[in-house]
Amino acid sequence: MDIALFGIQGSGKGTIARAVCTKYGFHYFETGGELRKLASQDTPLAKKVKAVMESGSLVSNEIVMEIIEDFMESLPDDKPIVFDGIPRKPVQATTFDALMEKKDRDFMGILVEVPEDMAMERLTKRRVCSKCKSVYPADYKEEACEKCGGELVTRSDDNPESIKTRFHAYFDETYPVIEKYKSENKLITIDGTPDIETVRDNVFTLLEEKELV
Numbered sequence: 001m002d003i004a005l006f007g008i009q010g011s012g013k014g015t016i017a018r019a020v021c022t023k024y025g026f027h028y029f030e031t032g033g034e035l036r037k038l039a040s041q042d043t044p045l046a047k048k049v050k051a052v053m054e055s056g057s058l059v060s061n062e063i064v065m066e067i068i069e070d071f072m073e074s075l076p077d078d079k080p081i082v083f084d085g086i087p088r089k090p091v092q093a094t095t096f097d098a099l100m101e102k103k104d105r106d107f108m109g110i111l112v113e114v115p116e117d118m119a120m121e122r123l124t125k126r127r128v129c130s131k132c133k134s135v136y137p138a139d140y141k142e143e144a145c146e147k148c149g150g151e152l153v154t155r156s157d158d159n160p161e162s163i164k165t166r167f168h169a170y171f172d173e174t175y176p177v178i179e180k181y182k183s184e185n186k187l188i189t190i191d192g193t194p195d196i197e198t199v200r201d202n203v204f205t206l207l208e209e210k211e212l213v
């Protein structure tokens with residue numbers, strides 16, 4: 001069974017996804033990360049994707065679905081996947097569900113809930129490693145990444161204007177997707193407000209209790 005993580009930007013779902021993959025050997029599909037890879041190329045399409053991402057709006061569904069299908073086809077084994085950041089709007093949920101059915105996969109959604117003001121505070125203060133993309137919260141005071149020594153930088157879309165656009169996209173477009181999966185009993189909610197180690201351990205416990213790992 002695959003897992004799809006939902007939550008407002010800054011809820012900690014990326015950190016949780018990486019921890020689940022490390023502990024249980026899942027594959028990790030980070031939609032934003034895959035799109036950032038695409039955007040860093042030197043092509044007209046990459047430039048378009050980069051501009052959309054910096055504004056905080058959502059990239060077209062065709063592009064996202066192509067990336068995810070390529071990812072599924074590139075997997076070396078049939079271990080489950082943690083999906084982070086997809087599906088993010090109703091039309092994407094429809095195409096995502098169809099793709100999962102076509103690939104004979106199924107998933108359980110986990111919603112990491114945090115209030116908007118806490119998410120905003122975390123996003124404006126976090127830094128990411130320019131090399132390995134590890135994420136560091138505000139209380140990490142060093143200048144370099146503890147894993148690879150890379151320089152820590154602020155993500156270009158972690159500015160207040162872009163964050164507001166991303167929050168709007170979350171409430172207007174992703175929220176209906178969350179409601180849909182709730183009504184289908186495909187979504188479990190966890191509290192994302194404690195420190196990240198506590199949330200991570202709560203997710204591990206939940207996955208084990210529900211026999212999802």
Ligand code: AMP
Nearest residue numbers: 031032053056057058059064085086088
């Ligand atoms: P994230 O790293 O999850 O905050 O995503 C960064 C940006 O990537 C978003 O603001 C969107 O521009 C784009 N993005 C991520 N996931 C999706 C998706 N499922 N559909 C469309 N665009 C996405």
